[in-house]
Amino acid sequence: MCTLLIEVSNLKARSYFLLVISLILTLSTASLIAHIPLESLNYSFTQTKEDLQNVPLNLKAVSLAFSKIAEISDDNLKNSQGDDDGEVDAGETIELRILLENTGDESATNVLGTIDTLDSKVTILTASQDFVTIAGNSTGISSSYYVFQVDSSCDINHMLNFSLMITAEEGTWTDDFSLRIMGKPEPVYDGYEVVSESDGDLIANDNHVVDPGEEIYFRINIANIGGAKLYNLEGVISAIDSYLTIESDLAIFGNIEGNGGRENAYYKIIVSGACPDKYQFNISLELTDSYSNSWSSFFTIIVNGTQDYILEAVNLLEYEGDMDGEIDVGEIWYPEVTIRNTGNGAGDDVEVNISTLDPFISFTYSYSQTVDFGTIAAGQNKTKSSYSYWSFEILYSAPKNHVVVFFLSVSDANNPMVTWTFSFNITIVGRAEYELVIAKFFEIEGNGDNDFDSGESWNVNITLANIGKANGYDVYALLSSKDKYITFNYEDLYYREEYCGNINVGENISVEFYTWDFTIADYAEANHNINFTISVWDASGDIMWNFTRSKTVIGTPMYQILSIEFLQWYGDSDGKMEASENWYPNITIQNIGKGIGRDIRASISSAHTKIIFDFGEIENREEYFSMDFQAGDIHSLASSYYWSFSISDNVWTQKEVDFTIIIKDSIGEIEATFTITQTISGGGLFNHPFLLVLIIGGIIAIIVGGNYLRKNNQKVKDYIEKTKKRLKNYRKEWRRKRELRKEEKMRLRLQKQKEREARRQQKERERISRINKNERILLEKFEKILLMSQTVNIIDVAKSLGLSKEQLFEKMIQWQKSLAFKIDDEEIVVIDKLDFAASVQAQYERIERRLYTCHFCGFPIEGDTRNCPDCGKTVLRCVVCKLPIAFGDSIGQCPICEVKGHLVDMQEWVKVKGKCPKCFRKIPLEEIIPIKDSMKK
Secondary structure, eight states: OOOOOBBBBBBHHHHHHHHHHHHHHHHHHHHHHTOOGGGGOOOOOOOHHHHHSSSSSOOOOOOOOEEEEEEESSSSTTBBSSSSSSSSSTTOOOEEEEEEOOOOSOEEEEEEEEOOOOOOTTHHHHHHEEEEHHHHHHHEESSOOOOEEEEOOOTTEEEEEEEEEEOOOEEEEEEEEEOOOOOOOOOOEEEEEEEEEEEEOOOOOSSOOOOEEEEEEEEEEEOOSSSOOOOEEEEEEEEEETTTEEEEEEEEEEETTTTEEEEEEEEEEEEEETTTOOOEEEEEEEEEEETOOOEEEEEEEEOOOOOOOOEEEEEEOOOEEESSSSBBOOOOEEEEEEEEEEESSSSEEEEEEEEOOTTTTESOOSSSSSEEEEEEEETTTEEEHHHOOOOOOEOOOOOTOOOEEEEEEEEOOOOOTTTEEEEEEEOOOOOOOEEEEEEEEEEEEEEOOOOOOOOOOOEEEEEEOOOSSSSSEEEEEEEEEEOEEEEESSSSSGGEEEEEEEOTTTTTTEEEGGGOOOOETTTTTTTTTEEEEEEEEEEOOOEEEEEEEEEEEEBBOOEEEEEEEEEEEEEEEEOBTTTEEEEEEEEEEEESSSOOOOOOEEEEOOTTTTTEEEEGGGGOEEOOOOBBBOOTTTEEEETTTTEEEEEOOTTTEEEEEEEEEEOOOOOOOEEEEEEEEEEBBBSSTOOOOHHHHHHHHHHHHHHHHHHHHHOOOOHHHHHHHHHHHHHHHHHHHHHHHHHHHHHHHHHHHHHHHHHHHHHHHHHHHHHHHHHHHHHHHHHHHHHHHHHHOSSEHHHHHHHHHHHOOHHHHHHHHTTTSSSEEEEETTTEEEEEEHHHHHHHHHHHHHHHHHHEEEETTEEEETHHHHOOOTTBBBOOOOOTTOSSSOTTEEEEOOTTTTEEEHHHHHHHHHHHHBBOTTTTBBGGGGGGGEEEEEEOO
């Protein structure tokens, strides 16, 4: 036993280590020579602690294995051949790249991977690929492609098992992986078609049908219903029949894509002239591809055979709509139809017609729904679609879940006596449905506190959302209320039907209209709840959505007398109310409520017998305040005419007299009653010595006069008669003056009414002025846009003006009568800027005038007049622009609902929309009825 200890220092560790190795090798050689076992030789070396710290611990060896498939290529580029679906199919040549994984800590260098397989269906063309260097704990991809070929006879889901040998400088490893066959080719016979006929034993009739005595040049259709591509397919036909001669039996179909790919090849046969009619040839078809795979098939040819058709499939295609794949109202669809000739004769000039009796379906092309399918060979199917002839629109009025039945008829020129009829159904799934999201009421005229007070004018801004499953077209909205306290500026519902535009599914739109302005009555009661109905409908016209919103009247006018002062009309001017004097009051009142008081009037009365009013009946003592009472307003009124009263002559003592003041507003209901107590001064007999003397003198005169009367009876009678006449004349004069006072009172009352009507008309003129101002601003913006660019897109202009496309379209229909521009498809075109600017200036002047004439009598009227003040007829308005149709204007009338409008407006609307603006039924432009009124002014 020999032991060798070597102390290894840090500086000389490497050299010492080499020396130890050399000694071990020397001793090993010596032991072999001396036949001494090497195991009996013990050897070791020692390292310091510092050296051990520099030695790596727990080193992992390089370990390589298959990771995953990186790429499968069958794109027909380079060496691959296939259907480019990235899957391994039978008959394809595949380019393959794989990933290797190094799970060790050290790099693997000069890596090479080689694949192999024992599967007889696979031929490997390129077996090895380099991976160069794969770092530790990482993956590496092959530098290029492995290439292998799969036999076309390989079955679907067949597993291709590959072995993988991996070599590197660090060692050798083996692994395996598998690939699944996803598809294989499967050719099937798909009918034949006669291409041409020539004379044989008999003269050919060229009817695309195999007849006796003809030489037939026909083609056979092959469909590949498998999932893999066919390569270099060729077919051989054969038959053993004395009536049939096959002149060309071999044809090349070439490559046929999988999953329904089709190709055809041409053959020639000769039919004997002695062949009986309806005779059947049984023909064998042998197919072979480039992999020597073969398929056998048989088909028959009937001499002078007949046709028969079936409806194989109908696929509906959406052309215009929300593209959700569901059939909704307002959308346009067209069918894709597949029919198959299941007969034994070829069809020629085959035509397919589609029709329906459903009232909710309108074909786009109304004159014909027939499509030519051409020739369909026996056993063959053909698919066609036609937007031009078969497209149809589901009308907006169609109910939800409505089932539509279509009829499909097939005709064949080779068999004109027979028509094949089929049917298919569709279900209308969705339609537009609307929801009122917001109804925001806003104050137009009032005290500005945004409280819903009596006497104020308001409007509402609404936001509508389409929560249905179809787009909503030509949406209209109407605001109404049956409450007695609400008065709309436009009382007729027709003028409050406003166009909101189109609302697509999931979208919303906010609108407000000046025709919805309304006024809360002055006499509306506080805390009264008012219900408003917002009605919404669209072009369908069959359903109306009604939404109710409520508002509570917060404030109403309330009146309070602040002061009353009695003024003397005639008397002794001592400031005291005394007998035989005439007085009248000066009243100061205040509106202490929150509403507006209109047409306020006051009257005064007293039940005391010593108070005598100049106007006896209390109704004749009403006097109007000349202004409206806003909340908090204070006004005074004194009337020496209506309110004057006299104090009786026979008031002897001081008395307390009660006066009642009644205040009324525009409705005439009593709003407030106030009682005022006033003191009237009088006198006793002994407080008036002069009166006492008169009384005593009167008594003496009576005594003396009695004696005189007895002596002069005739004179007394004459005096009495004269006195009676004088009293009669006095009464007559008094009645005449009373009638004059009444006439004056009526004149004043009529004058007050005229003043109130004038105030109302002034407010209406102010409202029209606001509308004209808004239109002028809109027209100014429109002018600037078109003067900057002579051709502008309609949608861009609508956005600039803050309008929808439909609102701008309605405005342009009005303006086009007087402005020098034209509409070209989706663009607005100005031909001459100078002419356009001049026409705009003239339009400004027309806006300032804003007067029209009655269509029936020619009397001048304003644009919003309801009834002509001259002839009394309802003003005729245009259904498009909603403006009056003036005297002498040409009228256009819908042939269906007979609604009328300006002839130019009706023609422009129908030209763009294709339907009536009222009933929404489709009408051709030429069917608009022109009316020329023969009435004379």
